[in-house]
Amino acid sequence: MRLTDIAFQNLRRRKMRSALLVISVVIGVAAIIFLYSTTQAMKEDVANKLDQYGSNILILPDTGEAMTFGGITVEAPTQVKELDMSLLPLMQTIKNKETLATIAPKLLVNTNLKGQEVLLLGVDFPQEFQLKKWWKVDGLSKNQLPSSGEVILGSDVALSLNLTLQQNVSIKGQDFKVAGIIQPTGSAENDQAVFMDLAVLQTLANRPNAISLIETAALCYTCPIEEVTQQLSDKLQGTKVTALKSTLESRDTTVNKFNLFARSVSLILFLASSLVITMTMKSSVEERTREIGILRAIGFRKRHIIQIVLTEAGLLSLLGGLLGYLLGMGAAVYFGSALVKAEVLIPWQSDLLVYALGASLLIGLLGSLYPAWKAARLDPTESLRYM
Amino acid sequence: MSLIKVCEVTKTYKGGDGVVEALKAINLEIAEGEFLALMGPSGSGKSTLLSVLGGLNPPTSGKLIIDDIDVYALAPERLADFRHEYVGFVFQQYQLIPYLTALENVMLPLAITSRPGKEQQEMAHTVLEKVGLGSKALRLPNQLSGGEQNRVAIARAIVNKPAIIFADEPTGSLDSKTATELLELFQVLNRDGLTIIMVTHNKENLAWVSRAVYIRDGILAPAPQES
Numbered sequence: 001m002r003l004t005d006i007a008f009q010n011l012r013r014r015k016m017r018s019a020l021l022v023i024s025v026v027i028g029v030a031a032i033i034f035l036y037s038t039t040q041a042m043k044e045d046v047a048n049k050l051d052q053y054g055s056n057i058l059i060l061p062d063t064g065e066a067m068t069f070g071g072i073t074v075e076a077p078t079q080v081k082e083l084d085m086s087l088l089p090l091m092q093t094i095k096n097k098e099t100l101a102t103i104a105p106k107l108l109v110n111t112n113l114k115g116q117e118v119l120l121l122g123v124d125f126p127q128e129f130q131l132k133k134w135w136k137v138d139g140l141s142k143n144q145l146p147s148s149g150e151v152i153l154g155s156d157v158a159l160s161l162n163l164t165l166q167q168n169v170s171i172k173g174q175d176f177k178v179a180g181i182i183q184p185t186g187s188a189e190n191d192q193a194v195f196m197d198l199a200v201l202q203t204l205a206n207r208p209n210a211i212s213l214i215e216t217a218a219l220c221y222t223c224p225i226e227e228v229t230q231q232l233s234d235k236l237q238g239t240k241v242t243a244l245k246s247t248l249e250s251r252d253t254t255v256n257k258f259n260l261f262a263r264s265v266s267l268i269l270f271l272a273s274s275l276v277i278t279m280t281m282k283s284s285v286e287e288r289t290r291e292i293g294i295l296r297a298i299g300f301r302k303r304h305i306i307q308i309v310l311t312e313a314g315l316l317s318l319l320g321g322l323l324g325y326l327l328g329m330g331a332a333v334y335f336g337s338a339l340v341k342a343e344v345l346i347p348w349q350s351d352l353l354v355y356a357l358g359a360s361l362l363i364g365l366l367g368s369l370y371p372a373w374k375a376a377r378l379d380p381t382e383s384l385r386y387m
Numbered sequence: 388m389s390l391i392k393v394c395e396v397t398k399t400y401k402g403g404d405g406v407v408e409a410l411k412a413i414n415l416e417i418a419e420g421e422f423l424a425l426m427g428p429s430g431s432g433k434s435t436l437l438s439v440l441g442g443l444n445p446p447t448s449g450k451l452i453i454d455d456i457d458v459y460a461l462a463p464e465r466l467a468d469f470r471h472e473y474v475g476f477v478f479q480q481y482q483l484i485p486y487l488t489a490l491e492n493v494m495l496p497l498a499i500t501s502r503p504g505k506e507q508q509e510m511a512h513t514v515l516e517k518v519g520l521g522s523k524a525l526r527l528p529n530q531l532s533g534g535e536q537n538r539v540a541i542a543r544a545i546v547n548k549p550a551i552i553f554a555d556e557p558t559g560s561l562d563s564k565t566a567t568e569l570l571e572l573f574q575v576l577n578r579d580g581l582t583i584i585m586v587t588h589n590k591e592n593l594a595w596v597s598r599a600v601y602i603r604d605g606i607l608a609p610a611p612q613e614s
Contacts, residue, residue, distance in 0.1 A: 001494040001507055006487075013486030294482050297443055298496045298543070299471020301464050381444045384478065 003304060007311035014284065018316055021280045025320025026327060028273030029360050032266045033328025037346050038336040039262035043255045045342035048101070048219045050254060055104070055131060055215035055244065057229060059083070062240040082210040087236050091216075094231035102217035104131045107198055109205045111172060114161050119193045120171065122201030122211075131217055135190070139165040139180040148200050150179035154191040171196070172204045270363060277367030281313055285375040292375050293383025302376035309372035310365055317364025318357055325356035390419040390550065390582055391440065396449035398435055398605075409435040410446065411605040417584065419550075422577040424593060425586045427602040433586045434555055436602060440584060441553045442470045454550065471496060475544030477554035481536040483528040489515065489539045490524040496547040514542040518572060534565035541572060545581065552576065554585040558592060570595040 011018045061083055083105075091103055107122035125145045129135065137152055146152055151171070153163060158181045161169070168175045176196065184191055202208050218228045225243045232241045285292070292305055329348060336346045398410040409432045417423055427433045438444035439451060442458050451458045453473060461469055475496075483492045493511040502510070515521050518538040520531075528536055537557060544552050554573070558566035566589075574595055577583050585596065593599050601608045 001491060001498040001504065003498055005491075006495075006498060009486050009491070290482070291484055294478070294484065295495070296467065297441070297470065297476050297478075299467050299469075299474075299547075300499055301467045303464075304499055381438050384438075384443070384482075 003307050004311050007308045007315065010288075010308075011312055011315060017280065017284055021277060021313075021316045022320040022323065024273055024276040024280065025317050025360050025363060026324040028269050028276075028363060029321050029324025029356050030328035030331065031269050032359065033325055033352055033356055034332045034336065035262055035265055035269075036352070037329065037332035037349065038340050038342075039258050041332075041337055041342045041344045041346045042340050043258045045340075045344045046258065047255050048344070050250070055102070055217050056220065056225060057216040057218050057232065058242045058244060059087070059214040059216065059232065059236060060240045060242065061212075062238050082207065082212065083214065083239060085209045085211060087211075087214065087239070090235050091214075091232060094228070094235055096218075096228050096231060099219045099228055100216060101219050102127055102130045102215075104128050104215040104217075105198060105211040106213050106215065107201050107205070107207065107210055108212040109201060109207075113169065113171065113194075116160060118157060118161075119189075120201055120205075121189075121193045121195050122198035122205075123195055124198050125195075128195070131215060132190070134185070136183040137180040138183060139178070146179040146195075146197070148197045149176060151176045151194050151196040152180035152182060153178055153195075154182050154193045155184040156188075156191040157194055174204060270359070273363045274367040277313065277317075277364055278370055281309065281368045281371035282374065284312075285309065285371045288375075289378060289383045292378050293380050296378065296380035297384060305376040305378075306372040309375050310368055313364040313368035313372075314361060317360045320364070321357040321360025322353075324360060325353050328356075388419060389416040390421075390454060391415070391417040392450075392452040393436075393440070394450040394452065396436075396439060396446040396451065398432075398439060398444070399447045409605055410439065412449070413602075413605075413607060415600065415607065417582065419582055420577070420580055422573065422583045422595070422597045423585070424596040424599040425584060425602060426588060426590075426593075426599050427608075428588065431602045432605040433602050435605075437553055437555055437584065437586050441474050441476060442466055471499065471547065473550050475547065475549040475552045477537070477540045477544050477552060477557050479556045479559060481528070481533075481540040483536055483539055483543075485528050488525050488527055489520060489531065489535075489542075492528070492539055493542045493546050495543060500547075510546055511542070514546045515539070517545075518542045532565075534561055534568065537561065537565075537569055538572065541569075541576075545576060549581075551582045551584065554583065556586055556588070558587065558589060563591075566592075 085105070088103060088105060091097070091100060094100075104127040105124055107120075109120040109122070111118055111120050129145065140146070140152070151169065153161075158164070158178070163169055163178050163181075165178055165181060167178050169178060170176075171194070182190055182195075198211070202210055216232075218225060220228065229241050229243045233239070295305060295308075329352060332346045333348050336342075337344060393413050393415040396410055396413045397408070400407045400409055413436060425433045425437060435444065439446050442451075442453075445459045453469075456469065458466065458469060483489075484495070487495070490508070490511050493515055494507050497507040497510060500507075512521065512524060515524050518541055520535060520538050520542065523531060523535060528539070531539065541552075541557075544554075552573075557573075558569055561569060570592060573583055573585070577597075585592070599610065601610050
């Protein structure tokens with residue numbers, strides 16, 4: 001017979017109390033695992049959505065002279081050493097190509113319309129709309145894209161040129177219909193530009209295959225942006241690949257709030273579970289005063305009593321941890337994504353089992369330290385008065 | 388030669404009515420191999436004296452010397468080791484642990500030794516055979532009669548081969564036949580060399596012991612006159 005046998009037999013005898021303690025650990029661990037897994041999914045989902053909301057990587061020609069585009073340094077159109085369309089398929093060959101959610105190439109051309117200097121932007125409309133989710137375009141219904149004979153205007157351009165929807169405008173000798181006018185966005189590159197099909201502008205400007213820059217939205221939650229940027233730089237010779245730190249910092253700030261929330265709730269659950277265990281074990285020890293008195297009288301040291309109490313708590317906590325992991329992980333995998341309306345699947349994370357068992361053991365042992373210490377301090381004579 | 392020396396042992400408690408003197412300057416020597424009865428009326432201090440002798444209850448003053456060891460000068464954990472090595476207790480109401488079998492109850496003192504499980508089982512079986520319960524080793528306490536439970540308690544007290552057995556009213560709740568069987572068992576153990584100190588208020592038990600000590604109001608007293 002060993003001390004563990006005494007602990008084990010006691011647990012077998014006090015099934016209801018043991019079950020209560022296991023349940024309290026199960027609830028605590030399951031809630032923490034569920035919260036952790038779903039928060040991870042929420043973080044990834046939010047991060048992905050934020051990553052798609054505007055670009056976070058900009059690809060420019062690698063030359064010196066510059067102009068400003070949306071606060072970003074861009075080569076002046078007249079001096080630009082142009083990029084070309086052959087870069088686009090190359091981008092799909094990087095190791096983390098699946099993180100490139102949107103690739104929006106652009107050609108920037110200055111022109112004169114009705115006596116005013118205007119910036120023409122040739123864009124890939126499906127990619128551009130995906131990138132500029134905040135655009136509200138009058139004249140276009142949802143998911144409707146302009147055709148090759150149509151343009152959309154920034155609000156300032158429409159106002160200064162006195163153009164309205166469905167009117168025709170002549171650009172470089174070709175007529176285009178105004179299919180949409182972007183509601184004011186507050187940024188010059190949107191409000192002061194004319195957007196048209198990229199291929200059409202390349203033809204009009206007599207610059208076939210030319211592009212001035214590529215805006216990219218990379219999903220950087222699972223892959224650090226620095227890695228994607230480096231991979232693109234390696235593939236796209238003669239370009240300057242820049243990560244937009246401010247966008248990333250804003251994304252990280254939001255995502256970190258999820259971390260803080262998850263940690264705070266987990267800590268509260270951890271403390272609550274520990275408290276329940278403390279109360280359960282304390283009550284168990286008080287019920288066993290007589291037994292402890294007998295053990296002390298026949299020569300058990302204080303540490304033997306502590307060992308018995310902690311063994312009991314440890315065994316129940318490990319069982320609770322295992323069941324809590326299965327329950328929490330199962331609930332997260334099967335219901336987590338739907339519950340938090342995340343577009344990310346929660347995988348079964350077997351590595352969390354180690355953390356669940358570790359955390360449950362910690363909860364159990366911390367919660368039982370005081371009752372164990374109290375049990376060990378019982379005076380055998382006082383305890384035997386219960387006889 | 389004295390195995391136990393009680394020197395000027397006093398024990399006081401703080402009670403609701405002030406300080407209660409349970410033991411008053413007790414001096415007593417008990418030789419190795421004695422079967423001693425501690426007798427006295429209820430509240431006389433005999434159970435308190437037994438707990439002091441057993442290393443469970445430090446005296447307020449005075450000394451307890453067992454086998455030349457100043458028992459209460461030992462550090463608390465060494466005192467526990469001392470009880471484990473020198474002392475076996477047979478408590479009132481047997482005090483078996485209800486969720487352990489008779490065999491496991493007997494093995495309890497061995498659980499904190501380094502003896503292998505098989506050796507522990509053999510030792511426990513041997514003493515259960517000695518007290519006549521070899522066939523009931525796997526029964527739980529509630530599946531045993533009062534006398535049988537008492538025998539399990541004795542087996543638990545002697546399994547670790549202590550020098551002294553302290554028994555607190557061991558026959559108190561037994562019928563006369565079972566009580567006689569128990570005292571016979573004590574006598575056998577005593578003949579094997581065990582020193583036994585038994586608290587009892589039953590004069591009939593005196594026939595089995597080698598010496599009786601009377602205590603009244605916390606002091607050792609002469610034997611009461613038969614009326």
